[in-house]
Amino acid sequence: MTERVSGASVTLLDVARAAGVSLATASRALNGSTRKVRPDLQERVLAAADALHYSANAQAQAMARGRTDIVGLIVSDVGDPYFSTIAAGAIRAAEQHRLVVTIACTFGREDRELDYVAALRSQRARAVIVAGSRVQDKALIERLGAEVRSFEQSGGRVAFISQRRIEADTVVLENRAGARALAEELCGLGHRRFAVLAGRPDLLTARDRSTGFREAATRAGARIEPSDIVHGGFTRDGGYAAMIELLDRGTDATCVFAVNDVMAVGAMAALRDRGVSLPSGMAVAGFDDIITLRDVSPALTTVRLPLEELGVWALDMVLQEPADQPRVRRVRGEVVLRESTPKLT
Amino acid sequence: MTERVSGASVTLLDVARAAGVSLATASRALNGSTRKVRPDLQERVLAAADALHYSANAQAQAMARGRTDIVGLIVSDVGDPYFSTIAAGAIRAAEQHRLVVTIACTFGREDRELDYVAALRSQRARAVIVAGSRVQDKALIERLGAEVRSFEQSGGRVAFISQRRIEADTVVLENRAGARALAEELCGLGHRRFAVLAGRPDLLTARDRSTGFREAATRAGARIEPSDIVHGGFTRDGGYAAMIELLDRGTDATCVFAVNDVMAVGAMAALRDRGVSLPSGMAVAGFDDIITLRDVSPALTTVRLPLEELGVWALDMVLQEPADQPRVRRVRGEVVLRESTPKLT
């Protein structure tokens, strides 16, 4: 048992000496294209590394090689199942390529995306994936675009998941079309008066869903009163509060569309708390098809998005060489009708 | 507009030259203890850095400084709300200390924790937090312990969230006590025959909860038939399958305890699919109090764990200097009775 000072690390040089070879050979034996070092030396190096419990300094390797194995993922909140599912997909895919993913959360302060991209550039991350919704803010988009360009200029790759507002590869979510399809199905069920819990008005994702829904509903001859559109947080509590607000205002809607599932669940809770029975007293629909929420009762009608795949696809994009034109992969949601929106009789 | 070769980066030396100072001064002006460089030089450096859009190479800094700002978080699956909530807490806390968190998922293969800790040692991460349950596997614990010691020896800090099986700081979850308390409350409601959806038998977390529940229930005079204990996955689908299995076996239990909330929700779905009405036909209880699941109906009785705080606390631990004795912070769950377990009349 040899004592070792805490904090002292075994270096490649130690390994080389122990194996009686040069630094270069030790390096090649451990990480180089194997076929170029004599088998016996190779073995000695491996044995020495093992005996010394050597662990290569990834920072030093990164610097010498000029690249890292880091890919950054920027989300609003990993605690939100929408993002944690995307993250799971990205991480799963990353691991197959021996990449490490770093997660940053803006917690709703979208301007922090700027800082995070900058930090990732400083880390010399291989790539960054920005998963949150773009916001309605020209100046902010402008600045983020500049930051993204800097990142790319230093050799990194960038992909977005949401809207195509910045010149970069992006997995475009067809929120508007999805919401439209949902509205049509709901009208098909007999509904003619809807309310919309629209979420944060500056978030494009919320906005697109709300707009799409209203377009299609109106076109199908349904009515949506201005007072039946309630804005608020894009969260469970936001959905709850918005539903309460709607009830307080008074509404004759027979179906309420919350722009995402967690809001829809919040709305259901509010309805229950106010003694409205579900789904007979009010039909409810959401968007996303969050897995953890598949078992709420009544089962929630929604627009399914392949969340885990979104993470995988974004990672795949970012692993490809940049194309002349930024790539776009469009993803259409699929309407899933369930118990929360029964046929109106 | 100056053309710049893609991949080429502005270095500190470029900044120093542009500002007409030495490398050392540039470094100090940018990151050193500010007070030691003449204001006018400082300003020139800052201006130059800005003009060149300089971004310090974090890898190089880390190497020169001998430490990084990375803390690794190892979980089973970020897609699971239990872990994503813990992760959110850890990330939030890390950001306050300008630390970056890296997330690794074992996806149920606990032996991968070994690889991840090793990788984190290679990254020279400042610390690692292991959040998943320990497993019943002496050899594995032994090896992980060795890996942890190596990590600490190279100057890193380690904390666990779950059971205290390894010599390191840990946030200990009092699963057994929590499950006991739950069983007592349930008996207080009049139940005398229970079933337990016990999850993976090798996961200590699942085991402790199941054991604690059975102990207290039995002590209180309740009965749990061997056939009423069903093992399976520690997941939603595991809960669903276990409940179906239980129903197929036939049971006269009036209340079923699933060792975590997602399993409980799966069980509820199974009950519904089999036409059992809730909660009158079968009472259901879970464990964790997952926020996203707070709105299921009937509202789920459970044992609340301060999940987000667990992440915060673990991060705090890992930021402290190592103590002579590893620190232990015990966390007791709090029973929350809700609609899913009405009083038995």
Next chain:
DNA sequence: CTGAAAGCGCTTACAG
């Protein structure tokens, strides 16, 4: 307060 220089731990042309 400032600068020249050594050093952090690797990788990789470049000779041999």
Next chain:
DNA sequence: CTGAAAGCGCTTACAG
């Protein structure tokens, strides 16, 4: 196939 040496981009004693 192997090794000596330069270089990756910083930080930080050490002189001045």
